[in-house]
Amino acid sequence: MPNQAGVALALDSITVTFSARGAGGRTYTAVGDTTLKIATGEFVSIVGPTGCGKSTLLNVAAGLLEPSSGSVRVLGAPLAGLNRDAGYMFQADALLPWLSARANVELGLKYRGVAAAEVHERAQQWLGRIGLAAHGERYPHQLSGGMKKRVALAQMLILDPKILLMDEPFSALDIQTRQLMENELLELWSADRKSVVFITHDLEEAIALSDRVVVLSAGPATRPIGEFVIDLPRPRDVNEIRLTPRFVELHTQIWHAMKDEVLKGYAQTQRADAEHA
Amino acid sequence: MAASRKREMRVTRGRLALYHTLLLGAVFVVWHLMTNPLLVSAEFAQNTAFFFGKPLVVLERVWDWFASGKIYEHLLVTLAETLLAFGFGTALGLGVGLWLALSPTASALADPYIKAMNAMPRVILAPIFAVWFGLGILSKVALGITLVFFIVFFNVYQGVREVSPVVLNNARMLGAGAGQLLRTVYVPSAMSWVFSSLHTSVGMAFVGAVVGEYLGAARGVGYLILQAEGAFDINTVFAGIVVLTAFALALDAAVSVLENRLLVWRPAQGETEPL
Ligand SMILES: Nc1ncnc2c1ncn2[C@@H]1O[C@H](COP(=O)(O)OP(=O)(O)OP(=O)(O)O)[C@@H](O)[C@H]1O
């Protein structure tokens, strides 16, 4: 048995099959036999084509979705119910629309019964850190898409979770803001080395941020088809690191693997379709 | 471009108010002419006056009521009945709506009864309530509650069902317990639906109060109308209707103010300030 203490999150042979309800009477296997281990303090990015099952996998890791088979272990213990050690930044808008930005950031602490004065102080700190100190009283519909993402980030991080599950957190941002936030995230992460599962469409983003990049196949029955250790030195500046030769080398390597595998996966689905017809 | 359109809107709104007043004035003038033997025959005028009353007499009656202060007691009773029915009906609808929406078993069990009670013309309960609770304020409040309850209930039910699953999951991941989920997610979502039906439910509470009074009471504006009707005093009946209408409009305006206060978090279109 491998050393369990060093593993923050372990997905073991996870399969997720959605029931047929309202899907033309056919079940759909989104994730097929996926095994994935995230070490403590490791930053892992997951990339894969759209609709392949990345969010589904993250929901399983969060304990929001029961896998059809397979097991999840969090910090060595089997997961039952919600993953209390994880913070989850959702792909879709998840802020409570009836609460102001400040109240949204404060929410998790309030749920935990932290004293009001401390809640207020910590929320104020976080609002400052995400550059929204002056906009705390605004409601989500009065914030831009990027501001909402930043509030969601603060809402998650204020609870100081050991594991961060982030589902395409920055994909809605313009490139400058995005790089700013990426650097901010790296800085926060390097301060106390949380374990991060970071989902993205963007291979460059994945390489720039991560210790390891996991490539998923196209659906159905998605599984990891490649793992790449990113041995770029830290601390990194996401903007500068993109220009280094090693980055370009890794990018080319992963890109080729991805293309081959994705084409393979694509051919497979085509064959399956042909057999079905 | 947008600013100029806004200015245009403001001009037309001022003009619209003028037209509204003119139209109302015209109706009164026609009413007056049809009930006075100036343009029409004396017999015709007498007939229309019998059926529709005379506008000047109606207005005089309204004026008398307010000048003598006689109306306030009745208005106050009607207002109290309306507010009580609205308050209790909303609380009840909220409680039962939340309970049934969050408990599938209870909801499955209650479903046919809720449907039946909603389909029933509930005004017919007024005489029964009069027997149960007497001719005082209680029977009117009870009738109002049955009317308000269903509107609120269905809106709460819908509000809970429409909670975004992502928002719900987010709150759960942030550590919300069952009670906290109820307070921070389900109730606010349900309340936004309840508020959007505020006009209807206040209106219904008002209908309950007036109909209840009309069917038997010792006080209230509905009672005044009933009394006048018994004496074939058509002018007083119309005066009562005018007062009730003005009252309903005032109530509706108050609801609008409340609504704007409570739903600040809801996106509205075009919240720009013209320069
Ligand atoms: N509740 C569900 N019932 C049935 N099928 C579902 C359900 N949720 C997701 N799916 C299917 O599972 C597959 C994977 O969905 P998922 O949301 O995980 O994709 P994704 O990789 O996150 O995509 P994207 O990058 O576009 O966010 C999709 O084909 C989707 O249609």
Ligand SMILES: [Mg+2]
């Ligand atoms: Mg997704």
